[in-house]
Amino acid sequence: MWNDNKNIHADCMNVMYEIGRIDPKLITPYAGDFIKFLKSKHHNMVQGAITALSEIAKVKPDFIFKHLDEIKKVKETGTEISVNKSISALAYTAAANEEYSKVIFPYLLQHLLSCHHKEVPEHAERILPAVNENNNFEFIKTLEKRLEELSGSDFTRLKKIIRIAEKI
Numbered sequence: 001m002w003n004d005n006k007n008i009h010a011d012c013m014n015v016m017y018e019i020g021r022i023d024p025k026l027i028t029p030y031a032g033d034f035i036k037f038l039k040s041k042h043h044n045m046v047q048g049a050i051t052a053l054s055e056i057a058k059v060k061p062d063f064i065f066k067h068l069d070e071i072k073k074v075k076e077t078g079t080e081i082s083v084n085k086s087i088s089a090l091a092y093t094a095a096a097n098e099e100y101s102k103v104i105f106p107y108l109l110q111h112l113l114s115c116h117h118k119e120v121p122e123h124a125e126r127i128l129p130a131v132n133e134n135n136n137f138e139f140i141k142t143l144e145k146r147l148e149e150l151s152g153s154d155f156t157r158l159k160k161i162i163r164i165a166e167k168i
Contacts, residue, residue: 016052021055091128117154
């Protein structure tokens with residue numbers, strides 16, 4: 001991943017996050033490298049790194065929690081793919097335990113209130129892993145505030161997410 005040839009390091013990054021999709025434990029030894037790549041000038045390396053970290057969050061949320069600031073920075077300044085994967089990483093980390101949820105879940109709700117209306121359904125789906133019986137009411141209320149801005153398939157998709165959250 002650290003090769004000077006941009007094509008080689010991009011290909012290596014792709015291989016790493018694809019391995020992570022199959023078995024995140026296999027890429028956890030490289031978690032520190034992925035954090036370093038979040039500062040890359042090459043957006044494809046940032047996207048690959050945050051994609052890998054979103055998989056690592058499923059098996060090593062403690063590591064992600066220690067690097068919340070870096071993950072949040074990518075969410076605030078990254079490309080659409082980076083933002084989506086950042087939300088997933090944060091949601092999987094928040095799902096790990098109540099302590100992490102108390103820190104991360106309000107941040108995710110605030111994001112749902114402020115993101116572009118077309119992004120709400122997808123981002124709400126990405127946040128679903130962090131929804132539990134202690135926070136589903138807040139999640140539903142946040143989504144209901146955004147419903148009036150939506151129409152068509154986005155409205156239908158968000159209503160479905162609300163129904164799922166109601167069953168939690």
